[in-house]
Amino acid sequence: MRKLWVKFRAKAEDTKVHWGIDHVIMLRAEPRSAAHGDAAGKFVNFFFDRGVQIWADLDGSVSCIKGVKSGLPQYQPVTSMIQAGRTYAGWFTDDWPAGCYDQYNIVQQNFLTNFNKEAFYKEMDAELKNYKGM
Numbered sequence: 001m002r003k004l005w006v007k008f009r010a011k012a013e014d015t016k017v018h019w020g021i022d023h024v025i026m027l028r029a030e031p032r033s034a035a036h037g038d039a040a041g042k043f044v045n046f047f048f049d050r051g052v053q054i055w056a057d058l059d060g061s062v063s064c065i066k067g068v069k070s071g072l073p074q075y076q077p078v079t080s081m082i083q084a085g086r087t088y089a090g091w092f093t094d095d096w097p098a099g100c101y102d103q104y105n106i107v108q109q110n111f112l113t114n115f116n117k118e119a120f121y122k123e124m125d126a127e128l129k130n131y132k133g134m
Contacts, residue, residue, distance in 0.1 A: 017081045103127045
């Protein structure tokens with residue numbers, strides 16, 4: 001079966017950024033006591049009133065909560081695109097073939113042990129070329 005390749009011209013204004021939630025705060029549905037429930041509720045109220053901005057300032061992450069500014073100026077272009085709704089959701093690995101994500105993790109781990117970015121780029125490129133359609 002022949003593959004059909006479609007040529008297209010991408011426009012800068014059509015560019016979207018990928019996003020996903022990587023931090024989650026959860027509470028038990030039934031706290032052990034009213035005191036625990038009150039304390040948990042106070043924490044959640046604090047976190048969403050002021051804590052989210054503190055987290056963003058310390059962590060540098062782009063927040064999905066309106067009004068929270070990213071702690072890193074390098075993220076401003078991405079933050080602006082998110083605020084403008086120029087996004088798509090889902091993990092970038094969702095459509096990868098079986099086994100590809102495992103190799104991706106190995107390449108990342110290799111980088112974290114030697115911090116050689118040129119070796120990382122070469123290894124990642126070689127691994128992704130092993131999978132059709134990548």
